[in-house]
Amino acid sequence: ITPSTTIERLPIYYRSLQKLDKKNVEVISSKELGERIGIPSTQVRKDLSYYGEFGRRGVGYEVPVLLKHLRKILGLNQDWEIVLVGAGHLGHALVNYGGFRKLGLNINYVLDADSKKIGEEFGDVEISNVENLTEVVKESGAEMGIIAAPAEYAQGIADELIEAGVKAIWNFAPTHIKVPHEIELRNEDLSIGLISLAYHLSRK
Amino acid sequence: ITPSTTIERLPIYYRSLQKLDKKNVEVISSKELGERIGIPSTQVRKDLSYYGEFGRRGVGYEVPVLLKHLRKILGLNQDWEIVLVGAGHLGHALVNYGGFRKLGLNINYVLDADSKKIGEEFGDVEISNVENLTEVVKESGAEMGIIAAPAEYAQGIADELIEAGVKAIWNFAPTHIKVPHEIELRNEDLSIGLISLAYHLSRK
Ligand SMILES: NC(=O)c1ccc[n+]([C@@H]2O[C@H](COP(=O)([O-])OP(=O)(O)OC[C@H]3O[C@@H](n4cnc5c(N)ncnc54)[C@H](O)[C@@H]3O)[C@@H](O)[C@H]2O)c1
Ligand SMILES: NC(=O)c1ccc[n+]([C@@H]2O[C@H](COP(=O)([O-])OP(=O)(O)OC[C@H]3O[C@@H](n4cnc5c(N)ncnc54)[C@H](O)[C@@H]3O)[C@@H](O)[C@H]2O)c1
Structure with a gap:
């Protein structure tokens, strides 16, 4: 069982390796990778060793290979349907941000309670009425929900998302x-x- | 010299202790604090020991005392002037968010390049013209800048912020x-x- 802090670091390694791959870097040592992200190389090696033998002593890691493994480990080999609740400033910034879609993390449904917003275009998505949350989650098969609504509504929204079948919440x-x-x-x-x-x- | 990962965890301890303090919790063990935030208790004790003798063996930490020390260590004993560049969705969510001000982190200046936005109210702040960035930073004495503008302008904005005297950037x-x-x-x-x-x- 990997300690939770390793899990916290894996996405950071992934992002860094993605950038290296884009620049066509083929090999990277744990020392250099660690320096890029501010994590001691011993920790990098320890973290990555939980998942298999990726590195070669004295050489380092093959970037494309490690990236492929991490993508699998991180569950990024599939697309994820995500429901966002709260079409406000924060919600807009999240839907607007292209970085998620590139990872197969698709915010395809946005829900709000404000009648002035329902039906409006929000990025490439139309804002739905939060009263239809259960149908939206069930029909989309969304497993992830994002709460970007005011604090006083957060618990109620979480309860509904979970009731409807969501398995993970970003609050x-x-x-x-x-x-x-x-x-x-x-x-x-x-x-x-x-x-x-x-x-x-x-x-x- | 504290390892950078300890520094990363301190704000998390701070937030958790703040919530405990609000609930009038007087004492907390490293085990219980660790459980709340998903960090092993050994790590919690190690991190906090860098800064002094705060805990009492077998008892734990006195919440108000530890909070007071952390506030000092984290530089939250003073108010910070912050300039935000990019009055878009993300910028709006950051200015809107009350959590920063409670910590003395004050986003009092917002700059944008869009003539339709300049002069508009943004939270309690009026949007200034990014062409006046240097004056705004110098007059406010802002030491921190937040970049919430599109990627292609980020480096230029960073250069100007630094030139004008900003010492820290949140990008x-x-x-x-x-x-x-x-x-x-x-x-x-x-x-x-x-x-x-x-x-x-x-x-x-
Ligand atoms: N955690 C952080 O660091 C951080 C940073 C910024 C904002 N926030 C938080 O994110 C949330 C959104 O911030 P914002 O600036 O976008 O606020 P906002 O006021 O612009 O947006 C909130 C949206 O939620 C909608 N809403 C209200 N009740 C709802 C409900 N029951 N169901 C569905 N939608 C509902 C509103 O109509 C509005 O569109 C707030 O809770 C804010 O405190 C957190
Ligand atoms: N890092 C993340 O996780 C994350 C998440 C969401 C958004 N973002 C990024 O944050 C940035 C803002 O996102 P957004 O959704 O608010 O975009 P937005 O388009 O709503 O806002 C951008 C704002 O920047 C202004 N601007 C453009 N050029 C400028 C310049 N030279 N000087 C000053 N202002 C300028 C625009 O007029 C606009 O108001 C983008 O770079 C986006 O990719 C990052």
């Missing part, structure tokens, strides 16, 4: 939501980014 | 920007959140 609302333990939940707190900049600046 | 544009090594740079990639959900789901 941006600044509140603790409760989900059954078999549901994957990730709370995104963008303050962490600003706080770590404040930390570094205050040390100068 | 959301999906591109690698180059900065002098004394400048703090954090690239935010929200794909990491979705990828880790895909990972967990694909393992079920």
